[in-house]
Amino acid sequence: MKNMSEKIIKIIENEKIEDKSPIILEGFPDVGLVGTISLSYIIQNLNFKEIGYIDSDYFPPIVSISKEGLKELIRIYNKDNIIAIFSEMPIPTRLLRPLARSIVEWAKEKNTKLFISLGGIPEPRRIDIDKPKIFLVANNPNIFKKIDINEAEILEEGYIVGLKALLLKETKKKSIDMISVLAQSHYNYPDPGAAVEVTSFISSLLKFKIDLKPLIESAEEVRIKMKDLMRRTETTLTSQQKSRELELPPVYL
């Protein structure tokens, strides 16, 4: 199975990552594009360097065009012992498992200290919430003894669906500490307000300074620009049974 996932997903480093025990941040498109907005803001504002990408023969045949040249859709960035995996493409459901396995195998090779997934948790009453709450999920409850969770709440029951669920499972198997940082978010509207809360939590957790004012001020532009990606992401969320994140598990045992 290991060989199979390696064949399907390729992680290419254009520059060798010299970091020892890095922290990995992940922001694949998901509910409200919270992780994608937050991570792209961190990468841009802290001047992360692009050092690699993720590719597969099974991905749609797309390349992104920018002033700097052609860009892969799933890119890897690095700065100060932090690796960021950013995607401007929702992942087809059938590729989620091989992708999660490959990323976690690669994270293990890098001797990753902490894997952090950034995202949103759907909140149907989001329109009435001015400051979204942050919820945390860990693959091992002991992680919460090691980190400062500030005002965030630990999600004690519920479901996590999609790539984040698979990453939590795979990192647990490989004994890599992982947390998911999830802000209350619109389900299918880009939510920069939720991304502000996630970014603020991450900057406090990892102790870096970031000015959130430009993100707050450009929220409407971000929502308009991200509309098409949100529409595409929504179709993949449906096939992942994402609505389960609104349910409680039947805990009888």
Place this chain on the structure above:
Amino acid sequence: MSFRRIYNLIRRIEEEMEEAREEIIRRMKEFEIRTGCISPLYNVSETMNEIIVSVDLPGSRKEDINVTVFEDRIIVKAKCFKSYRIAKLVGEKHEGEYLLDLVLPSPVDPDNASAKYKNGVLEVRILKAGKGKNIKVE
């Protein structure tokens, strides 16, 4: 049926669903380019008595939003004051107009509707049409 054949069948169904979704997105984008109007993201949910339509309208103002409710559909038009380029090859950025014309999942009473616009999201709540009749449980 062998496992391989079942797998191939599921794969084919998945591909057909992806193609159908891609076709919907292509049509929506083509509509935007042809008309210059923005198709907003939206959500429809139901309670026992109401249909709730929520529409993402960033860059608009409540005085520039026009909502018309019919017995079976809703039309939302709104100005977008943030410059927006509908597609890479279609001219310069311009202030656009949102347009949503949506068939509702069940008949409603247009006289019993309310709307609010908060943080760029419009929420319209409309009472469902018809009154139920209580029946005795035996």
